[in-house]
Amino acid sequence: MASSEEDGTVEEKENNNKKRTKSALITAWLTFYNIAMTAGWLVLAITMMRFYIQKGTHKGLYRSIARTLKFFQTFALVEVRIVRTSVIVTGVQVCSRIYMVWFITSSIRQIQNEESVILFLVVWTVTEITRYSYYTFNLLHHLPYFIKWARYNFFIVLYPLGVVGELLTIYAALPFVRRSGMYSMRLPNKYNVSFDYYYFLIIVMLSYIPLFPQLYLHMLRQRRRVLHGEVIVEKDD
Numbered sequence: 318m319a320s321s322e323e324d325g326t327v328e329e330k331e332n333n334n335k336k337r338t339k340s341a342l343i344t345a346w347l348t349f350y351n352i353a354m355t356a357g358w359l360v361l362a363i364t365m366m367r368f369y370i371q372k373g374t375h376k377g378l379y380r381s382i383a384r385t386l387k388f389f390q391t392f393a394l395v396e397v398r399i400v401r402t403s404v405i406v407t408g409v410q411v412c413s414r415i416y417m418v419w420f421i422t423s424s425i426r427q428i429q430n431e432e433s434v435i436l437f438l439v440v441w442t443v444t445e446i447t448r449y450s451y452y453t454f455n456l457l458h459h460l461p462y463f464i465k466w467a468r469y470n471f472f473i474v475l476y477p478l479g480v481v482g483e484l485l486t487i488y489a490a491l492p493f494v495r496r497s498g499m500y501s502m503r504l505p506n507k508y509n510v511s512f513d514y515y516y517f518l519i520i521v522m523l524s525y526i527p528l529f530p531q532l533y534l535h536m537l538r539q540r541r542r543v544l545h546g547e548v549i550v551e552k553d554d
């Protein structure tokens with residue numbers, strides 16, 4: 318009896334040690350990830366500012382940052398499963414951005430010089446520098462109040478501005494998509510399937526109506542929880 322109790326204690330200790338090691342490894346990985354992402358978005362911010370100062374125009378700016386943007390925005394996919402946040406909330410946010418970068422702005426050269434592209438790029442960049450530096454300092458237990466404040470206040474204005482930039486960019490893409498027939502499949506074809514990317518884009522634009530308010534409300538709840546200490550009960554996925 319005594320020996321099985323001792324065994325239990327040893328087992329418990331081993332389990333606790335394993336859990337601690339796992340949690341330390343996850344924290345180390347997340348800290349590295351967030352530092353890398355903060356650095357990536359800072360590089361994007363500096364490249365954009367340098368481009369504008371040197372050339373005096375936003376024309377050509379997207380092309381100059383496209384590769385870096387694609388890399389760091391796509392890398393955000395790893396967040397969808399590793400953080401505590403709802404998979405749906407993070408998934409919609411990350412996937413819509415990746416979609417915006419790969420299947421709209423990078424795919425349709427003719428819209429890359431639109432002002433709306435600069436609008437969402439600037440808004441995303443400010444948001445991500447703030448967000449990833451918030452997570453980094455938080456994980457290191459040295460979070461300056463102004464970063465916490467910025468993380469949970471900037472979005473009030475930046476989120477709608479980002480949405481405006483994204484929607485105007487998709488809207489600007491519509492005529493080019495219709496004319497070129499890109500990513501579309503017309504009948505007859507061997508799969509007997511038809512797909513019109515033009516109408517798909519219209520559906521994407523309409524999907525902002527139900528989805529964006531949910532993301533915005535989620536952030537407002539997070540704001541109340543973090544800045545005002547309210548206890549919020551979120552539904553599971």
Ligand SMILES: CCCCCCCCCCCCC[C@@H](O)CC(=O)SCCNC(=O)CCNC(=O)[C@H](O)C(C)(C)COP(=O)(O)OP(=O)(O)OC[C@H]1O[C@@H](n2cnc3c(N)ncnc32)[C@H](O)[C@@H]1OP(=O)(O)O
Nearest residue numbers: 400402406407410413416444452472475476479480528539
């Ligand atoms: C294929 C077709 C696609 C169709 C598309 C359809 C369109 C759908 C509409 C979508 C509209 C999107 C528009 C958008 O792109 C516009 C913009 O983004 S504009 C710029 C302004 N944006 C923002 O301010 C974004 C705000 N959103 C977010 O921050 C997140 O993306 C979101 C997932 C929405 C919410 O974040 P989260 O729930 O994670 O909040 P917290 O930051 O408070 O974190 C909660 C807890 O998780 C911990 N956490 C999260 N991430 C990390 C990390 N990287 N490292 C460490 N820890 C992390 C965090 O610390 C919190 O922990 P705790 O609970 O202990 O405090």
